[in-house]
Amino acid sequence: MDWVAVALSQDLRNAMAMPARIDGTDLALWRSMSGQVHAWGDRCPHRGMRLSHGFVRGETLSCIYHGWQYGQDGGCTSIPAHPKLTPPKTICATTYQCVEDGGLIWVALNEVTTAPPTLSGKTPVRSVQINTPRHEVAAHFGDAEATIVNAVDMTLVLQSTDDAHCIAHVLSTADPKVASRWIEAQRAEIEGVAA
Amino acid sequence: MNNSADNHWYPVAMCSGIDDPRETxxxxxxxxxxxxxxxxxVRDSEGRDLPVIEKYGHLWTSPGKPNRDLFDIPEADDVGRRLVDVGSVRVKCSPLRAVENFLDIAHFPFVHTDILGAEPHTEVERYDVKIHEDVDEIWATKVKFFQPQAAKSAGGGIITDYKYRVAAPTCAVLYKTSPPRPGEWDVITLFVQPLTEELCEVWPWMALYDDDAEMADLVSFQQMIFMQDRSILENQIPRKLPLDPGLEAPTxxxxxxxxxxxxxxxxxYSYGAQVVAA
Structure with a gap:
């Protein structure tokens, strides 16, 4: 699998964490205080708590359950219950490749060596959940295999979240309000047809 | 499968809350x-009567043949304790995850911030854990933790002493320093009714030394604590409790x-447990 857009850059502010999903794999997206984005498996190795509920301090993410803190490489750097202990190297969050480009946050679940697709000249507007499989949404715009769809002055970047749902990240050269209304109308039509 | 789970006692209602017959x-x-x-x-779906026990404010039953009586909480009979039925909290998690969370103190500063714990007082000192073979119970003793507001009756921060007891697979009892009577232990229990392997009704119950607080305040304090726990319990992956080491990393x-x-x-006991690592 290649790069998948999981959020608009503007929707993940500094020192915040949020959940995301790619084909059933749960992710914790977080942005450090200095602005660096990360995509990790959404599970603290200690007790399985979702890391997307965690909190950011500086360049680290901490689990909300017991405060276990993880550095940029996913390695555990601190266990508050044992302040004097250096955590074993084996305690590590699952990390994925994650970059920002064209106003989107891109994640690759498998190793990739290419850069994410270039989307020139359009402004990110919003992300919309569609309760329809990705390939049906893509087919609605003409090509079931496509993950990037160009329609008039819009670009949709599609993210499959699971077998039945996807998210369309909308970029546009049009007035954001117009773009927003357009994607809402498309969504209603697609979900109506699928239903 | 899971037959052994049948042969235990489970709470199914608060005795004071049964007005009309109901299903659960x-x-x-x-x-x-x-x-x-x-x-x-209590009756099963075919109308057969199941055994009942009325104790610790709750109605208990078993779908199987329990090979022992319901565990004893002798403190329930102490003169001067207030017995508090807290009510129930429904939680989308394994009944075993709910019990395990109740046995954990390291989460206090992060989940019950400024109430049961606060940074930088996060250290958990070594304590003792023993399985008492004669009664088949687990006891953790000499547990100590700094608490900003240990109980409704606590005026300020204190080092609280704890003892924990797993009395049955889905029932645990904790004993903690009673703020108004430092020589005595307050008793707080967690009785868990497994609705399914991934859904439970949690019935906390307390036997406290507290002559001042309004009953409603005691209940709402404890309810608030359990609502904070629920935000954790419903977000652990997997939902079932992994029994095999390897999937999670204890300290x-x-x-x-x-x-x-x-x-x-x-x-x-495998009901609500994930036995094979996924």
Missing amino acids: QLLGRKISLGGTSGNFW QADLTSVAYRRWLKKIG
């Missing part, structure tokens, strides 16, 4: 219950949880 679930099966104090009944602070998981495995 136990271990994935429908049951009905009703009656009045001294005459409560010394988790000795009670480690003993609990081993004990569940030893007695073959």
Whole structure:
């Protein structure tokens, strides 16, 4: 699998964490205080708590359950219950490749060596959940295999979240309000047809 | 499968809250219950009467043949204690995860911030854990933790002493320093009714030394604590409790949880457990 857009850059502010999903794999997206984005498996190795509920301090993410803190490489750097202990190297969050480009946050679940697709000249507007499989949404715009769809002055970047749902990240050269209304109308039509 | 789970006692209602007959679930099966104090009944889906016990403010039953009586909480009979039925909190998690969370103190500063714990007082010192073979219970003793507001009756921060006891696979009891009577232990229990393997009704119950607080305040304090726990319990992956080591990473602070998981495995209690690592 290649790069998948999981959020608009503007929707993940500094020192915040949020959940995301790619084909059933749960992710914790977080942005450090200095602005660096990360995509990790959404599970603290200690007790399985979702890391997307965690909190950011500086360049680290901490689990909300017991405060276990993880550095940029996913390695555990601190266990508050044992302040004097250096955590074993084996305690590590699952990390994925994650970059920002064209106003989107891109994640690759498998190793990739290419850069994410270039989307020139359009402004990110919003992300919309569609309760329809990705390939049906893509087919609605003409090509079931496509993950990037160009329609008039819009670009949709599609993210499959699971077998039945996807998210369309909308970029546009049009007035954001117009773009927003357009994607809402498309969504209603697609979900109506699928239903 | 999971037959051993049948042969234990489970809470299914608060005795004071049974006005009309009603249906609930136990271990994935429908049951009905009703009656009045001294005459409560519980029936399975085929209308067969199940055994009942009325104790610690709750109605208990078992779909199987329990090979022992309901565990004893002698403090329930102490003169001067207030017995508090807290009510129930429904949680989308394994009943075993709910018990394990109750046995954990390391989460206090992060989940019950400024109430049961606060940074930088996060250290969990070594404590003792033993399985008492004669009664088949797990006991954790010499547990100490700094608490900003240990109880409704606590005026300020204190080092609280704790003892934890796993009295049955889905029931645990904690004993903690009573703020108004430092020489005595307050008793707080967690009685868990497994509705299914991934859904439970949690019935906390307390026997406290607290002459001042309004009953409603005692209840709402404890409800608030459990609502905070619920935000954790409904977001653990997997939902079932992994019994095999490897999937999760315990430390010394988790000795009670480690003993609990081993004990569940030893007695073959697998309802709500993930036995094979996914």
